[in-house]
Amino acid sequence: MSAIVLQPGDLVTAAALLALDGALSVALGLGLHRVMLIATARLVVQLLLIGAVLRTVFRSESAAATLGILAVMTLVAIREGAARPRHRLARHGNYAVAGLAVGASTALAALLALTTALRPDPWWNPRYAIPVTGIVLGSAFGTASLTLDGVLGGAAAARAEIEARLALGHSFAAATGPLLADAIRRGLMPVLNQMAAAGLVTLPGTMTGQILAGSDPIEAVKYQILLMLLLAGASALAAIITARLAARRLTDGRQRLRLDRLATA
Amino acid sequence: MTAGLRARGLRHAHIGPFDLDLPPGTCLAITGPSGSGKSLLLRMVADLDPHKGEAWLDGVGRSTLSGPDWRRRVVYAPAEPGWWLDRVGGHFPAPSPDAARLGLSPDIWDRAVAACSTGERARLALLRALGAGPAVLLLDEPTGALDHDTTLAVEALLAERMRAGLGLVLVTHDAAQAERMGTMRRRMAGGRLA
Incomplete structure (x- = not known):
C-alpha cells in the first residue's frame, strides 16, 4: 500500500x-x-x-528545539484555556488554574505514552513527542476551560444555594460538591461524545490521516485507541484539577464563599 | 466565662464597629432603613464575609473554631433563603414537628421548593435553621412575607426556643415586632447601631 x-x-x-x-x-x-x-x-x-x-x-533532532516547540504549544493552550471562561479569578487565577491543570495532565499523559507504548529513540524524539503532546493538549485545554467556566459561572449563579448551606454550618466542600461534579461532567462532555462517536459517526482524525497515508486500518485503529485513551485520561485529570483549584480560590481559611475574587470578563 | 454571644469591634468597609452582648435566652431586635447595614452585620456575626473583629460564644473565641463549627452554633437565616435541592424534604434530616403550628401542610415535605409560596419558603427556612440546633439564631426579616396570625405563630415558636436558651438577633422592619420580641432594641442608621 x-x-x-x-x-x-x-x-x-x-x-x-x-x-x-x-x-x-x-x-x-x-x-x-x-x-x-x-x-x-x-x-x-x-x-x-x-x-x-x-x-x-x-x-x-535537537532537544532544545523540541522543548521550545512543546513550551510554545503549552503556553498557547493555557492562554486559550484561561481566556475562554466568562468569569475571571482575581490575581490571574484563571492562568494559574488552567496552567497547572493542563500542564500537569498533559505532561503525565505524554510521558506515559513516550516511555511505555511508543518508546521512540531518544524518548523525546520530536516526531513522536510533538504530535502526542499536541493532541493531548488540545483536548485538555478545552476540557479545562469548559470546567473552569462551569465552576466560576456556577458559583456566581448559585450563590444563594451555596451560602444557605454555609450558613447552616456545612463545609465549603459539601456546599460546592454538586457544583464541582456538574462542572467536571460538563467539561468532559465533548471528550465523552468524541469517544462515543468514534468510528460510528465519524472516523477520528488520526485514523483518517493514517488510512489516507496508506496504513492498514487495524494499525491505524490501534494508534487511534492509544491517543484516545491518553487524551481522555488527561482530560478527566485536567477537569478534576481545574475544578478543585478553582474552588480553592473561591474560598478562604474560614470556608466562606469569596465571590469578591471573581470578575466578569 | 461570659455565657451567650459576645462580639467586639466587628467592622467591614463602611459599617461598624459593632459590639454585641447577647446572653442566652435573650433577643436583640434591630430596626432601621434598608441599606443601613443590618444584613451585613448578621453576615459578619455568622462569619460569611471577610471583616475585622472577634466574637465569642460561651467564652469560646470564634477564631479558635473552624468557620463551619462556628456557623453550626451561630446560624444565619437570610431574608431570601437559598435551596440546593428541588424537593423541600431534602433540606431537612427529618420532617419538622413544628411545621403544623406554623400553618404548613403535612404534605409540604414532598413538594418542589419552586411550588411553595414565598411565605411557605420563609417558614421552611426558619424551621431549617432551628433544626440545625443553634445556640444563636441570626434572623433577617423572618416574617416579612407572612400574615399577622402566622407572624404571631412564628413569634410564639421563637419565644418558646428562647425560654430553652436560644439567643436571637432579629432584624425587622416591623417596629411592633421589635417591641414584642426584643429583650434589647437597637436602631441601625448609616452603618452604626444606636
Whole structure:
C-alpha cells in the first residue's frame, strides 16, 4: 500500500469548493466571503509554517528545539484555556488554574505514552513527542476551560444555594460538591461524545490521516485507541484539577464563599 | 466565662464597629432603613464575609473554631433563603414537628421548593435553621412575607426556643415586632447601631 502524494494543484482544486461558497455569498449577499477568505488564508499559512518548522526540528533532532516547540504549544493552550471562561479569578487565577491543570495532565499523559507504548529513540524524539503532546493538549485545554467556566459561572449563579448551606454550618466542600461534579461532567462532555462517536459517526482524525497515508486500518485503529485513551485520561485529570483549584480560590481559611475574587470578563 | 454571644469591634468597609452582648435566652431586635447595614452585620456575626473583629460564644473565641463549627452554633437565616435541592424534604434530616403550628401542610415535605409560596419558603427556612440546633439564631426579616396570625405563630415558636436558651438577633422592619420580641432594641442608621 502506498500513499497518494498530493501536489500543490490538488489543493487549489480543493479550494474551488470554497470559491463556489464565496461566489454564493456575494450573489446572495450573505457577507460570508470576507471571513471565509481570511480563515482559509490563515489556515494555509499557519499549517505551511508549522510543516516547515516541524520538518526542520525533526531533521535537527535537537532537544532544545523540541522543548521550545512543546513550551510554545503549552503556553498557547493555557492562554486559550484561561481566556475562554466568562468569569475571571482575581490575581490571574484563571492562568494559574488552567496552567497547572493542563500542564500537569498533559505532561503525565505524554510521558506515559513516550516511555511505555511508543518508546521512540531518544524518548523525546520530536516526531513522536510533538504530535502526542499536541493532541493531548488540545483536548485538555478545552476540557479545562469548559470546567473552569462551569465552576466560576456556577458559583456566581448559585450563590444563594451555596451560602444557605454555609450558613447552616456545612463545609465549603459539601456546599460546592454538586457544583464541582456538574462542572467536571460538563467539561468532559465533548471528550465523552468524541469517544462515543468514534468510528460510528465519524472516523477520528488520526485514523483518517493514517488510512489516507496508506496504513492498514487495524494499525491505524490501534494508534487511534492509544491517543484516545491518553487524551481522555488527561482530560478527566485536567477537569478534576481545574475544578478543585478553582474552588480553592473561591474560598478562604474560614470556608466562606469569596465571590469578591471573581470578575466578569 | 461570659455565657451567650459576645462580639467586639466587628467592622467591614463602611459599617461598624459593632459590639454585641447577647446572653442566652435573650433577643436583640434591630430596626432601621434598608441599606443601613443590618444584613451585613448578621453576615459578619455568622462569619460569611471577610471583616475585622472577634466574637465569642460561651467564652469560646470564634477564631479558635473552624468557620463551619462556628456557623453550626451561630446560624444565619437570610431574608431570601437559598435551596440546593428541588424537593423541600431534602433540606431537612427529618420532617419538622413544628411545621403544623406554623400553618404548613403535612404534605409540604414532598413538594418542589419552586411550588411553595414565598411565605411557605420563609417558614421552611426558619424551621431549617432551628433544626440545625443553634445556640444563636441570626434572623433577617423572618416574617416579612407572612400574615399577622402566622407572624404571631412564628413569634410564639421563637419565644418558646428562647425560654430553652436560644439567643436571637432579629432584624425587622416591623417596629411592633421589635417591641414584642426584643429583650434589647437597637436602631441601625448609616452603618452604626444606636
